[in-house]
Amino acid sequence: MRVILLGPPGAGKGTQARQLAARWGVPQIATGDMLRDAVAAGTALGRQAKQHMDAGELVPDAVIIGLVAERLAQPDARTGFVLDGFPRTVVQAEALDRLADGHGLSLDRVVLFEIDDGELVRRLTGRRVCRACGRNYHVVFSPPARADRCDACDGTLYQRSDDEEDTVRRRLSVYARDTRPLIEYYRRRGLLETIPGAGPVEQVFDDLLRVTGSGR
Ligand code: ADP
């Protein structure tokens, strides 16, 4: 399966992509995670991306497209993938179409998570992330068993600097301006499925399996 999870920051894409990719045995390709790794490693890419990320703005298309092109060329992506956080602009979506064509692959589904802004702000400002394995938690909605420790790998949890409320609002308006046009882009191609993002994690996962034709 080759699937894109589409939706605003905080919609639950990362939480669901992780489970879906594990179930299908395909890679989760999350551009935000890849960029944060580059920032932590202090690479040239990381230095270039950091200022945009801290401001809640998008990293330039050419940078992201290069990153994804390299990732999709890895052998594991031949089996399929769950794209999480990419594409985020029409230019990126067009580049993905060309990349997929070049590899003789086509997208199977684009799943849009629908959820209102109030819920997104609550989710993002309470999000905690494992520094070691990247798993997401929420201080109220899905707290870890032990404070600030990952249930899965015992890593330390931290709060992303762009999850502070002002930056969250900026990211939501960037989504509305740059990413929302992708809904129409994929609807016209007959690839779009929409699911409610506001229910419990298990409910969203059931909906996701249903619309990707791989029900429990
Ligand atoms: P995205 O990848 O779309 O930005 P995340 O998967 O990181 O979103 O989820 C954002 C926050 O909301 C995290 O703190 C996560 O634990 C929490 N969350 C995800 N899905 C749900 C859900 N269905 N109900 C409540 N909280 C959720």
Ligand code: AMP
């Ligand atoms: P995310 O982890 O998906 O919330 O992404 C965190 C930040 O990384 C975003 O606010 C952007 O600055 C940057 N980013 C991630 N993916 C992309 C993308 N596809 N295009 C541009 N910027 C991105």
